[in-house]
Ligand SMILES: CC(=O)SCCNC(=O)CCNC(=O)[C@H](O)C(C)(C)COP(=O)(O)OP(=O)(O)OC[C@H]1O[C@@H](n2cnc3c(N)ncnc32)[C@H](O)[C@@H]1OP(=O)(O)O
Ligand SMILES: CSCCC(=O)C(=O)O
């Protein structure tokens with residue numbers, strides 16, 4: 256075994272040896288390892304230069320200097336040439352964080368990001384977190400600049416109560432000197448006085464405490480789960496809101512559980528009563544992930560048009576991913592006038608999860624100006640990868656390589672036609688800049704050599720390694736390269752990697 260490197264001065268022999276090995280060739284990057292750490296010797300032949308980006312455990316090694324001015328750019332940074340329908344620079348919004356008024360946004364296009372990784376996300380099967388992990392994620396969510404973080408259910412256990420209280424006392428009081436940013440700390444409660452009291456006792460220490468009181472609104476839930484009539488449910492919700500206010504909460508949100516399967520007229524009624532009782536925000540949750548984007552958008556539009564007082568408070572969307580459309584539904588809700596999105600990092604949550612923060616935020620950042628009337632968030636998107644990695648590590652819920660925005664393959668190209676395009680101009684096949692989501696690029700271009708690669712990519716890689724070839728030599732090498740890739744086509748996980756970030760092109764027969 257040996258490595259191919261620019262120091263190797265015997266290209267032919269190197270390549271012949273390389274192609275005759277009957278072992279594994281690491282053909283793609285390990286996201287958990289920086290380029291400098293890639294071994295060049297050992298049981299696998301490593302093409303060091305195929306490593307596309309310097310992924311690392313971002314909490315440890317995202318070293319790009321903090322750039323204040325780019326924090327508030329409300330669209331994607333350009334890739335090498337600005338495509339007409341994709342990422343462009345927008346005018347930066349003011350740097351100072353706007354005053355927080357629970358029921359009101361600084362302007363009509365502002366979309367508040369309500370992160371529920373530490374509450375709904377933790378409800379993901381197998382996703383339980385320890386109190387110190389929750390605290391550390393909360394700190395990271397603050398770096399990400401989420402407007403609101405829902406951090407738990409204080410009424411559910413003593414430990415959860417203490418965790419929420421600790422986050423409220425710490426993260427909920429850490430005001431960023433330069434911008435004035437401090438996250439809203441939210442706790443969830445059933446429509447029960449003891450849950451609401453526990454929520455208040457836990458979050459009252461935060462500068463901006465908030466409660467989300469939920470109640471079911473669908474016939475199925477009211478009949479089978481709550482065993483209550485519509486009138487009883489309305490009364491339960493309204494009295495809970497009043498009770499929360501009486502304790503000291505200013506910011507009170509009513510959540511309509513299973514809103515996606517609820518009667519529209521009933522929703523208008525309960526939302527209207529909630530507003531009268533003093534709610535500052537409401538959400539209609541597609542709790543079971545049954546809605547289609549048009550349907551969910553239409554529901555939001557209907558409720559916005561037919562609920563008295565709805566324009567005086569904040570309308571929030573909360574979507575689950577059972578049919579794979581949580582992001583689309585969330586965006587449909589925004590297009591229909593919602594201005595708060597309830598999301599989780601990596602989309603973790605009950606069953607198939609929630610709308611992923613990174614997808615919703617990057618969709619708004621990339622397309623908000625073009626197809627959504629200019630909606631924007633103030634998320635520091637450069638913290639996305641760091642946050643994603645931390646949540647993956649702590650929950651043990653790892654994302655698949657093709658997971659949008661944070662997957663290992665998002666900025667990697669395998670096929671010849673795409674590689675050729677990328678080498679000519681990245682905007683041919685990339686709509687996002689890796690830097691925008693906190694991925695630090697290495698000097699090479701995210702090209703993975705494999706079965707589908709073409710001459711341009713192979714030539715470019717060889718050039719990087721110091722070999723300038725004429726067409727004849729290139730053709731010869733390319734045909735042998737192709738032979739090699741025919742021997743076995745299976746990509747499998749790197750056994751030494753803790754996640755599936757490392758692809759091995761295994762050519763054992
Ligand atoms: C859709 C969502 O994601 S909602 C958030 C759900 N999150 C969680 O459940 C996580 C934490 N949960 C827990 O620790 C426990 O379920 C607890 C402590 C809250 C309750 O535990 P238990 O008292 O043992 O009750 P259990 O969980 O078995 O049943 C839930 C009870 O809450 C009631 N309930 C459910 N939703 C609501 C509501 N919105 N308002 C009032 N009561 C409600 C149910 O009807 C049931 O009451 P019942 O015992 O009178 O039938
Ligand atoms: C209604 S929002 C709080 C409950 C929830 O997470 C859901 O309904 O999906």
Ligand SMILES: [Mn+2]
Nearest residue numbers: 375540542573
């Ligand atoms: Mn939910």
